[in-house]
Amino acid sequence: MKKHWAFVLPLLVLGCGPEDSNGDGIADGILKPDSVSVVAPATPKGTVSGQVLDTRLAPLSGAEVKLLIGSDASGQFTTQTDAAGNFMFSNVPAGSSVLVTASKGGYATLRASAQVPSSAGNIPINNGNASLGAILLAETGSSVSFTLLTPSGHPAANARAYLEATPAGALAFNTTDATATSSVIATPVVANEMGIVTFTNVPAPAELARIGGVEAAAGGYRLFVDPVDINGDGIIDAAGYDNKFDASTLLTTGSSQLVRLALPNNGTAGTFGLTATNLASLQSADKRPSRNLLRDGEPIFLAFNQPVARDSLLAILTDEAGREQIDVTVTPNATGDVYSLTPAAGRVLEGQEYNLIVRATSAYSGAVFSKKGFFVRGDVKSPRPLSLVSVTFKDNNVTGNTTGVLDAGECVILTFNQTVVPTTTLLEVTLSGGPEVLNFKTVAPAPYPAPATNPCFTGESTKFPIEPGFDATTRFYFAYGAAGTAGPPSINPTTTTANVRMEFTKFQPLDLSSYYETAWGSPVAATTILEKQMARP
Known part of the structure; x- marks a missing residue:
């Protein structure tokens, strides 16, 4: 018996081919090919299928279905649905991403993306199927209308409007992680003299309502309206509009909706400024x-x-x-x-x-x-230093005073080359000159914005109702002694040279908030000294 089996076994081995003593699937002594995948190559394939229906779940035969594999246009294939609305693409490379487009005249178009399963491995059998399930397409044979009014209640005639019906299709019962998009964008229309816009060849409200979804995902109509100038005067009478109407709302309230456009405010609504x-x-x-x-x-x-x-x-x-x-x-x-x-x-x-x-x-x-x-x-890039433009005085026509002569109690007016922001810090002003070696000192000349209420300027008035509350001014003044007293002597600028000297040395150098400020925002330094000869008014 042993001899008999020893004789038969070699025959069986010879009949099976070269010996594989190590069990690696490759005959002993073979160097190349050196792997099972090379010896037994595989190109796994899959399928993409689905069924195209209307929103009442009735089959749509003869619908065109296009398949795009990856991003290469050469990988595009087309088929049509059968009487039951079914379609299938075979020999689709496993693991590939595909884009499926389903369309039929009189219906919305739907686009879906899916992944062909690759879990079957390297054995070339019938691999997994990317099933898109039921593809629902809404019929596009209806129309919807909107009446557009301006905020003042006038019809928004000539307003240009746009409409998007979305979603106009859906996937149901699919067994893959497919995503889909479907919408119908209507031809733009212009409102008539009554402000009515009517969009044709769009799904009826019942069609979109049957697709289902809630809140933002519910089937409906998104209306866009451009800003409108109804009378052509160049002024926008109503702002643009962007809002969605759920199909169920139009279904229960009627297909014509009243839309009141808003005011085109650039700020807080209800105020003007x-x-x-x-x-x-x-x-x-x-x-x-x-x-x-x-x-x-x-x-x-x-x-x-x-x-x-x-x-x-x-x-x-x-x-x-x-x-x-x-x-x-x-x-x-x-x-x-x-x-x-x-x-x-x-x-x-x-x-x-x-x-x-x-x-x-x-x-x-x-x-x-x-x-x-x-x-x-003034140019912010070119600040100008402060200087005195003129020094004059104001005759107050008091009995005993001489016209054209600076008498005690009258005001000396200082005019700068720019507006100056005053401060409460003491500023020393010296008026000197004349054979008497006059040396009259005062402090803190007051700002003199017009119209002035100071007794020195009783005749001042404005022609226009300007705002008098601005602190900055180009003019300051101080009183030359006290009227009716044996104060400083009168000065006649025609015969006597009188100089006004302004010294800013009274500042506290460390109190940075106590500096006079120029029109350019520059502080007047504590070392600044300005001097000007006084002239007749």
């Missing part, structure tokens, strides 16, 4: 000249949160005293909510303060905006 301006004094409590510098030739910009009624913006520009008006050119933008004010060339001098009065009426509510402000002409 400035949103932005390059003149801080018109918008904030910051009245420092350095925050209100305006370069030579630079316009003043006013941006309102609502359009201004045509020709309703009034701008009055005056000198610091509010007595002389300066021409200003008013230019609106195309939509009537931004204006530029350009002072007349050569009328605005460096370092000097100018008052601005602005009045405007809202094109929407009729509300009136009125504001007073000021600016100083």
